[in-house]
Amino acid sequence: MSDAVLTQSAFLTLSGISKRYAGVRALEGVDFACERGKIHAVLGENGAGKSTLIKIIAGVVQPDAGTIRLGGSDVSFATPSAANAAGVVCIFQELSLMPDLSVADNISIASPPRRFGLIDARAQRRRAEQLLAEIGCEDVNPLMRVRDLPLSRRQVVEIAKALGKKPQLLILDEATSALTSADVEKVYAMLARLKAEGVAILYISHRMHEVEALADRASVFRNGRHIETFDKGKRSTADIVQLMIGRDIATQYPPKPAREVPKPVLDIENLSWDRHLDRISLRVGAGEIVGLGGLDGQGQKSLLLALFGVLRGVSGKVTIEGREVRPGSPAAAKSVGIALVPEDRKTEGLMLPMSIADNLVIASLDAISTGPLVDRARENEMIKRAIARLQIKIGAPGDAVSTLSGGNQQKVVLAKWLMTDPRIILLNDPTRGIDVGTKQELYRLMRELADQGAAILFYSTDYDELIGCCDRVAIMYDGRIVRELQGDDLTETNIIASALNIDAATPGAVGAAHA
Amino acid sequence: MLDDIAIRVRQNVGIVTAVLLFSILYLLYNLSHPKGFSSAVLVQNGDEIFALAMLAMAQTVPVLASGLDLSVGAVMTMVGCFASYLLTGAAGGTPLHLDIFGLHVGLGTFPGGVSGILLGIVICLATGALAGFINGCVVVYGRIQPIIATLATGAVYIGIALFLRPTPGGKIDEDLNWALTNSLGDFAATVHIFDDGAASWFAPVAWIPVPFVLLILIALLVWVPFRRSVIGRAVYAVGSAEGAAYMSGLPIDRAKIAAFTLAGFFAGCGGLFLAIQTSSGNADIPQAGAYTLNSIASVVIGGTSLLGGTGSAIGSIFGAMILRVISFFFRIFDIAPLLQPLFEGLILLAAVSIGALGVLRVKNTLELFR
Numbered sequence: 001m002s003d004a005v006l007t008q009s010a011f012l013t014l015s016g017i018s019k020r021y022a023g024v025r026a027l028e029g030v031d032f033a034c035e036r037g038k039i040h041a042v043l044g045e046n047g048a049g050k051s052t053l054i055k056i057i058a059g060v061v062q063p064d065a066g067t068i069r070l071g072g073s074d075v076s077f078a079t080p081s082a083a084n085a086a087g088v089v090c091i092f093q094e095l096s097l098m099p100d101l102s103v104a105d106n107i108s109i110a111s112p113p114r115r116f117g118l119i120d121a122r123a124q125r126r127r128a129e130q131l132l133a134e135i136g137c138e139d140v141n142p143l144m145r146v147r148d149l150p151l152s153r154r155q156v157v158e159i160a161k162a163l164g165k166k167p168q169l170l171i172l173d174e175a176t177s178a179l180t181s182a183d184v185e186k187v188y189a190m191l192a193r194l195k196a197e198g199v200a201i202l203y204i205s206h207r208m209h210e211v212e213a214l215a216d217r218a219s220v221f222r223n224g225r226h227i228e229t230f231d232k233g234k235r236s237t238a239d240i241v242q243l244m245i246g247r248d249i250a251t252q253y254p255p256k257p258a259r260e261v262p263k264p265v266l267d268i269e270n271l272s273w274d275r276h277l278d279r280i281s282l283r284v285g286a287g288e289i290v291g292l293g294g295l296d297g298q299g300q301k302s303l304l305l306a307l308f309g310v311l312r313g314v315s316g317k318v319t320i321e322g323r324e325v326r327p328g329s330p331a332a333a334k335s336v337g338i339a340l341v342p343e344d345r346k347t348e349g350l351m352l353p354m355s356i357a358d359n360l361v362i363a364s365l366d367a368i369s370t371g372p373l374v375d376r377a378r379e380n381e382m383i384k385r386a387i388a389r390l391q392i393k394i395g396a397p398g399d400a401v402s403t404l405s406g407g408n409q410q411k412v413v414l415a416k417w418l419m420t421d422p423r424i425i426l427l428n429d430p431t432r433g434i435d436v437g438t439k440q441e442l443y444r445l446m447r448e449l450a451d452q453g454a455a456i457l458f459y460s461t462d463y464d465e466l467i468g469c470c471d472r473v474a475i476m477y478d479g480r481i482v483r484e485l486q487g488d489d490l491t492e493t494n495i496i497a498s499a500l501n502i503d504a505a506t507p508g509a510v511g512a513a514h515a
Numbered sequence: 516m517l518d519d520i521a522i523r524v525r526q527n528v529g530i531v532t533a534v535l536l537f538s539i540l541y542l543l544y545n546l547s548h549p550k551g552f553s554s555a556v557l558v559q560n561g562d563e564i565f566a567l568a569m570l571a572m573a574q575t576v577p578v579l580a581s582g583l584d585l586s587v588g589a590v591m592t593m594v595g596c597f598a599s600y601l602l603t604g605a606a607g608g609t610p611l612h613l614d615i616f617g618l619h620v621g622l623g624t625f626p627g628g629v630s631g632i633l634l635g636i637v638i639c640l641a642t643g644a645l646a647g648f649i650n651g652c653v654v655v656y657g658r659i660q661p662i663i664a665t666l667a668t669g670a671v672y673i674g675i676a677l678f679l680r681p682t683p684g685g686k687i688d689e690d691l692n693w694a695l696t697n698s699l700g701d702f703a704a705t706v707h708i709f710d711d712g713a714a715s716w717f718a719p720v721a722w723i724p725v726p727f728v729l730l731i732l733i734a735l736l737v738w739v740p741f742r743r744s745v746i747g748r749a750v751y752a753v754g755s756a757e758g759a760a761y762m763s764g765l766p767i768d769r770a771k772i773a774a775f776t777l778a779g780f781f782a783g784c785g786g787l788f789l790a791i792q793t794s795s796g797n798a799d800i801p802q803a804g805a806y807t808l809n810s811i812a813s814v815v816i817g818g819t820s821l822l823g824g825t826g827s828a829i830g831s832i833f834g835a836m837i838l839r840v841i842s843f844f845f846r847i848f849d850i851a852p853l854l855q856p857l858f859e860g861l862i863l864l865a866a867v868s869i870g871a872l873g874v875l876r877v878k879n880t881l882e883l884f885r
Binding site: 144 | 825
């Protein structure tokens, strides 16, 4: 890579950018450039400075030092809208949608079409339909409130909203993390189109295969510094991972122990709920990690919620160690030894403004209190142990949990539940938007917990993860379990085939269909 | 198309419920009233509803931006006191003076006659809007939570009202009082239009009470355009998710100030009408407090979430009317006045519970917390 060439053709150039938050370095002397008509991946662990970089480019925060040039002139954006006006549009990881407004309202929120000075609802709706069609998601009714849409659809709306701003530089920050595989394809097609139109695209993702498939060039960040920029194909995945974490990693996933058929801890029989779960039967043994796979929205999340007592009107039988249970609330589920790491850690997993310590002990207050009073000594002891066990990187236990990075927040959620000594651990996509290093720690921890006898039910949208972590994977389709894969059958091909509910059990079957 | 209608109904369950509840209650009321379904009853009801309906609209706007305004009753009272000086309609005008710190400062003569009355109305409404604007600035630039900010400014506004009217008094032009608190026919007769209201084409609408017409006009000319303006939508956006609104490049500060200013304007309309209706200005502190609390109740009954982001001032008008109809029933059934708060409370609780019935249908209990 030669910097001279870069700066000549670059659309966006950052030089010497530094930023500190309360004395903590987030970015240090960063030089960075990206071009029109290229998809440029930005890689790095959480805390590497990617988010800060994006926020500076998008006008959310101002750098302490350094200059930004856009299209040949110096710029400094005081607000996100100033950046938008210059054609810099960002799709943030934290969705920027207003849940009580309709899809159409949200898409045109910044500059709605107007007639006689008032918002033209019809034109606005047409515009929403058009933009949603552009990314192939006509199924979203623009009248719907965003609140009533599932997470994957909200992300689609977010993308449509960004497209409507006619970006010259489009930044995607983990923008595909909640999308279904089908939608991801559509987003790829849209990005290819934008690229052909000469839009500069910055792409942040923790999914390496996405980066490999999409990016023309990649830049790696570590500890607030720009480490290296290289063109597609110049570095292997292993190289990139090493650049990101700056140390070798032997194996990404902990080894799976070979063992006898374990004694079942959780036994689900004919579980049905509403239209989303259809006669589910599944066993999870002590020390087993069982994966839930399949396309997004096939009932995996409902199954976890049903087991955790969140859903009403569930039929069927759930047995834990031979005793039939029927939890009617999360509190009841907790008392029979079930823990759930929920889908959205910011709303369901944590009380963000409360301290790390308070969040950690909130599920196990019974265990640390005598009568109505909390035993402070025992509380502190447990907090200290939990933080050490999960290697949570914190300032002080009294800090608000919102000050932690995403990966460490997720560790707090997990630690909170481990304190309750659960026999059954339900995980709902726990690695979404988390950096590689923390992911590996979580994998190791899961295996450790299983080895100590816990039964783990693990839903993930990442097939790699299911294959690497799970002893067995149940594939769901339309509310049913269509297949259970284990051992050598546990391959990406099989998962995808079962997820689409096509029979590819034997390689011949596919061939026969083609013949 | 049917889908769209279903979506719209589902999104407006609160308002639809309020409209239905009001219709049923008001029908029952008229059925049990000896002179039910007459223009006279309607006029009386309209006069009693108007001020609270305006305060309910006033309260709605800050609530949509997820902030309570505890000063609406105070603004109403203060504007009413202003009105009792400015709307006398005396032929030679009204001499105004200020007695403060032992000084006697003459302020000249406020013009009388029709032009004086119109000018007075404009000044009163502008005063209300200004009070709201100040609320907004305190909230936005002082970075003070709305509930505390308006508690404080509300006390200031009541203080000004007491300064203006230490004891109830003042005067309102009789024609103005008559024209605005009766039917359209009386209005026409008072201001000498449509052959003094005797025009044959006018007869079919002559029975309609003026307060209702004013209410509809204000809703159509102020609320509806606001709802469909960019700043109006920014108010909803701020109440729904302030961070997301900021990241979307919306003018958050302006939206909040606009919300409080509009609240002040609506509260001013209420105060103006109350003064005209009672022909006097009265710095009545308990009354101001009661109106503020009832405005919050109206907003909730009308289907607006106190968390902000969803609801409408139209729903709040119906919420206010439901509250008032409940008290009308006391007159008919001759219930001891001392029991009135008890019954009002019980019925309010029941009315609000209807809105919460949806909870029973929820199959995923997580949705209750979203």
